[in-house]
Amino acid sequence: MRYIAIPRTVFELEGGSATVNVIPLATRIDSGPWVSAAVTVRLHDKDWTTGTAAFTVDVENVSYTADEPSVAYLGSSLASVAVAVGDAAPKLYVAAFSGAIGDQVRVVLKYTQGGTAGLKTFAISVEIEARDA
Numbered sequence: 001m002r003y004i005a006i007p008r009t010v011f012e013l014e015g016g017s018a019t020v021n022v023i024p025l026a027t028r029i030d031s032g033p034w035v036s037a038a039v040t041v042r043l044h045d046k047d048w049t050t051g052t053a054a055f056t057v058d059v060e061n062v063s064y065t066a067d068e069p070s071v072a073y074l075g076s077s078l079a080s081v082a083v084a085v086g087d088a089a090p091k092l093y094v095a096a097f098s099g100a101i102g103d104q105v106r107v108v109l110k111y112t113q114g115g116t117a118g119l120k121t122f123a124i125s126v127e128i129e130a131r132d133a
Contacts, residue, residue: 003029005107005126008044013111014119023109025057025126027072028064032103036096037130039107041081043091044123050085052114057081057093057126061102075102089123 005026013021031037041057061075079095107126 001130001132003128003130005029005039005128006124008042008123008125010045010121010123011109011111012119012121014113019113021111021113023111024106025109026107027062029105029107029128030103031101031105031130033132034101034130035133037078037101037128038094038096039079039081040127040129041083041093042125043083043087043089043093044125045089046083046087046122048085048116048120049088051116052085053112053116053120054085054114055083055109055111055122057083057124058108058110059097059105059128060108061100062104062106063102064104072106076100078105083122083124 039059058077059079060077063073078097081093081095
């Protein structure tokens with residue numbers, strides 16, 4: 001089963017040097033029947049290859065309940081793809097899930113500006129390939 005978390009999307013970000021900006025890309029993905037999975041990240045474009053700005057795409061266990069639908073119960077990280085400063089587009093990243101897969105997962109982008117000032121632009125797409133029981 002293939003789940004498209006986000007199609008090709010352009011991000012223009014600028015953050016504080018010590019701040020990790022967490023951007024939800026997909027939430028409440030039903031992962032109950034999955035026995036294994038992997039995340040695929042495509043780096044379509046990136047306008048910097050020097051400096052300290054970097055980002056990861058993480059897949060994390062998450063759970064919501066009917067009586068508290070606005071509360072996200074965050075669990076462990078299942079997979080993480082790190083896009084390094086020197087990585088140039090186009091590039092493909094694949095990371096297998098490790099650990100127990102809960103009933104739902106979310107995909108988040110974690111961006112750190114580092115000491116490099118200025119707006120950073122990049123384009124990515126994210127998919128999850130999963131195998132049901």
